[in-house]
Amino acid sequence: MRVPFLFALTLLGGAASAAEAPPPIQAMQPLLGSWHCAGVFPASGKKIASTMRFDTELGGAGVLKHHDDIAPNTYRAVEAWTYDAKGKQFNAAIVDNFGGARRFSAGGWEGDTLTWTSAPEVQPAQKFVYVRMADGGLRVDWQVMRGGSFVVGDTLSCKRP
Secondary structure: OHHHHHHHHHHHHHHHHHHHOOOHHHHHHHHOEEEEEEEEEOOOOEEEEEEEEEEEEHHHOEEEEEEEEOOOOOOEEEEEEEEEOOOOEEEEEEEEOOOOEEEEEEOOOEOOEEEEEEOOOOOOOEEEEEEEOOOOOEEEEEEEEEOOEEEEEEEEEEEOO
16 A cells, blocks of 8 residues: 555656746747847858847747848748657747748757757758857858768857847
């Protein structure tokens, strides 16, 4: 009688701990809100500016990101980020005003870096690397596969307004 009771107590204790743990999507909390960004396309030296806004969605189970380039650039995208507990990874779907629809995944933050890696069907392969800066800013590098290695296609340094 004592063993089943202890087993049940252990299960309940584990369930309570799991219920009290914050949902993994809360790891994205530092990104929430609006950002103003300025950067460059390294290959050409051409300047770029954009705004980004991150909001919680799906009852706190997801993040919705709006990315809007400032003229003369015209890229606009909406990203939906969620966490797959079974696969133990974050997933993102990105749709843009050029008709693109891409899937990415990330293992989560490693220190101050979050790396989204494209799904195999996205060609050429791509990454979005988010780096939280010591000054409270954010750097976002879009990387693309060229000649067998990733190169930075554009880089943005972002600050809160």
